[in-house]
Amino acid sequence: MSATVCVVGGYGEVGRQVCHLLAVRHPDLRILVAGHDPDRAQQVAATLPDSAAVAVEVRDADPLAGVTEPVDAVVVLSGDPGLRLLGSALARGAAVVDASEQVLAVDAVADLVAAAATADPAGSGTVPPVVLPVGWAASAAAVAVAGLLADGTAAEPYDSVEVSALLRHDDRVGPAAAAAWVDLHRSFVVWEEKRRRLARGFAEPRRTAFDAGTFRARRVSSGEQDTLVEAGIAQGVAVRLAYDHAPSALGLAALVGTGAWAFLPRSVRARLLTVDAESGTPHEVRVLARRGEAVRHLVLRDPAGRAHLAAASTVSQVERVLGLGGRVVPPGGLSYPEQAPDAAKDVEAMRQMGVEVVEE
Known part of the structure; x- marks a missing residue:
């Protein structure tokens, strides 16, 4: 599948590993390394086969306004204190995986997702999938x-x-x-x-x-x-x-x-x-x-x-929202990783990325 993923915070400790794991597992993915520091983003993008650096400031009214190419999924690793980045992604029809570990007040996220569904100009009342991996790693x-x-x-x-x-x-x-x-x-x-x-x-x-x-x-x-x-x-x-x-x-x-x-x-x-x-x-x-x-x-x-464990789990959720590897794409709206009907595939994906998961 040819798709574009924007990784906001893609030059951070977890973000760099998310970008590299995505590139290794899915060479046909277009990866946009994003954040408020374009120079650091460019350093990571230069190591990836099909990538570019873009400037994204989460405190802007429309953080993705400067991203000129269509985006299929947005990965949030830098935090989104005003939920402006989430709103910006939903307005563009992009799926969201928010693994910033700061989205613990999920009621505000749920309210924003519900409002986006109500405001859907197509009148369908649906929004892209929004997955919140807010647990440990x-x-x-x-x-x-x-x-x-x-x-x-x-x-x-x-x-x-x-x-x-x-x-x-x-x-x-x-x-x-x-x-x-x-x-x-x-x-x-x-x-x-x-x-x-x-x-x-x-x-x-x-x-x-x-x-x-x-x-x-x-x-x-x-x-x-x-x-x-x-x-x-x-x-x-x-x-x-x-x-x-x-x-x-x-x-x-x-x-x-x-x-x-x-x-x-x-x-x-x-x-x-x-x-x-x-x-x-x-x-x-x-x-x-x-x-x-x-x-x-x-x-x-x-x-x-x-950090690698968090990156591996995040990558498995990106694969989920994009339907990569035969994953069951979650319905539009808010969900958590553990609600996936094929969560066993998340475990297998993490194992493929070097994580040992065993029952003793």
């Missing part, structure tokens, strides 16, 4: 649960799903990903046993065994806490993060627990969470799903690191 863990553990639409949901990720102290994390977690101290609402309750940010530690050892994993807010429940896969979801570097883990826990973290400037918090390593190092995510007395375990391992 662009919903990689949630996709694995949906693809390998969902057991079909008639199955009872799991009583609980626990997702635990191990952050390595030398795994490169860019400033955009770090900025998405500066508010990890804030309390958030979670589902547990069909009920809602308030959970404290970076609290409720639980010792979790990973390949590298056993570490304390603490609870954080992540999109799959709602999306796996909405998809009917689980009645409650917990997401926890652990650090393999004890001083970093204890220091961050102390800052959050004492309340000092909230008083630090956001720029300082982002800087403390940024890892300026030369490359990615192995990233591991463990998933535990309970239904009654039955317990199932999934493990995701990415030797290339957390």
